[in-house]
Amino acid sequence: ETGVTQTPRHLVMGMTNKKSLKCEQHLGHNAMYWYKQSAKKPLELMFVYSLEERVENNSVPSRFSPECPNSSHLFLHLHTLQPEDSALYLCASSHRNTEAFFGQGTRLTVV
Amino acid sequence: SQKIEQNSEALNIQEGKTATLTCNYTNYSPAYLQWYRQDPGRGPVFLLLIRENEKEKRKERLKVTFDTTLKQSLFHITASQPADSATYLCALGVNYGQNFVFGPGTRLSVLP
Numbered sequence: 730e731t732g733v734t735q736t737p738r739h740l741v742m743g744m745t746n747k748k749s750l751k752c753e754q755h756l757g758h759n760a761m762y763w764y765k766q767s768a769k770k771p772l773e774l775m776f777v778y779s780l781e782e783r784v785e786n787n788s789v790p791s792r793f794s795p796e797c798p799n800s801s802h803l804f805l806h807l808h809t810l811q812p813e814d815s816a817l818y819l820c821a822s823s824h825r826n827t828e829a830f831f832g833q834g835t836r837l838t839v840v
Numbered sequence: 841s842q843k844i845e846q847n848s849e850a851l852n853i854q855e856g857k858t859a860t861l862t863c864n865y866t867n868y869s870p871a872y873l874q875w876y877r878q879d880p881g882r883g884p885v886f887l888l889l890i891r892e893n894e895k896e897k898r899k900e901r902l903k904v905t906f907d908t909t910l911k912q913s914l915f916h917i918t919a920s921q922p923a924d925s926a927t928y929l930c931a932l933g934v935n936y937g938q939n940f941v942f943g944p945g946t947r948l949s950v951l952p
Contacts, residue, residue, distance in 0.1 A: 731883070762940075771844070772884075772929070772942040819883050821940075826933065828874055829940055831883030 732756045735820050735832035743840055744810060750835050752803040752820030759824060761803040763795060766817040766834070778803060779825070810839045842867040844943040846930060852949045859917040861946045863930030866911060868941070870932035873906055873913045878927045878945065887928075888915075920950045 733754045742748050752761065763775040775789045778797040792814075794806040803820055815838045821829040847862035863873070872891045876884035890897045890906040890913070897904045903916040917924055927947045931940040 731885070733883075764942075771944040774939060774941065777939055817881075821883075826871065828886035828889050829884075829931075830886065834881075834883050836881070 731830045733830050733832040739836045741838045747808040750805040754822040758822035762821040764819040812839050815839045846943045846946045850947045859920050861915040863913040872933040874931045875915050876929045922950045925949050
């Protein structure tokens with residue numbers, strides 16, 4: 730266990746559904762991240778929250794909406810996704826300038 | 841354009857040998873560089889971090905070097921074991937260390 734917990738581990742959703750991914754860390758870190766990992770592609774940084782403020786948004790489509798209600802929790806709200814959004818979504822946390830601790834990921838399939 | 845490359849998509853070596861993985865980058869000025877291990881279907885696990893003013897770091901059978909002139913890091917696993925088989929990712933600490941940008945990874949297979 731890395732101290733970063735993601736739920737659910739697997740998710741299948743239709744293109745018209747709305748769902749949310751949840752990430753929780755109790756490591757006392759002040760930064761949290763969402764990454765997308767597709768087959769044959771590098772990890773892509775989607776969002777960064779530092780001290781609960783969003784500091785990075787890498788041109789991610791608006792159908793992905795992050796929320797960071799406090800320093801321990803991070804959500805990724807999903808709506809009207811496309812099949813190409815199917816991927817492994819990884820949450821991570823860290824202190825600034827130190828290593829990141831990753832969750833086990835949510836395997837998302839959009840049908 | 842900015843780019844991170846890892847020497848090969850896959851690397852096979854014999855048990856007991858030293859595995860050497862390469863990470864090259866262009867148009868980045870990282871404050872530090874990290875190496876992670878990732879097993880199939882799981883999140884990456886941190887291995888080592890080396891800062892821009894450091895040349896070498898060691899941890900048990902692992903060694904990392906960082907050459908900011910060549911814009912390259914080498915990652916060595918000595919006395920490799922089949923259990924070392926995994927994908928290894930390098931990650932640059934950019935934007936004053938606030939973000940991590942990952943390379944594509946090298947899938948290492950250690951053959952018994």
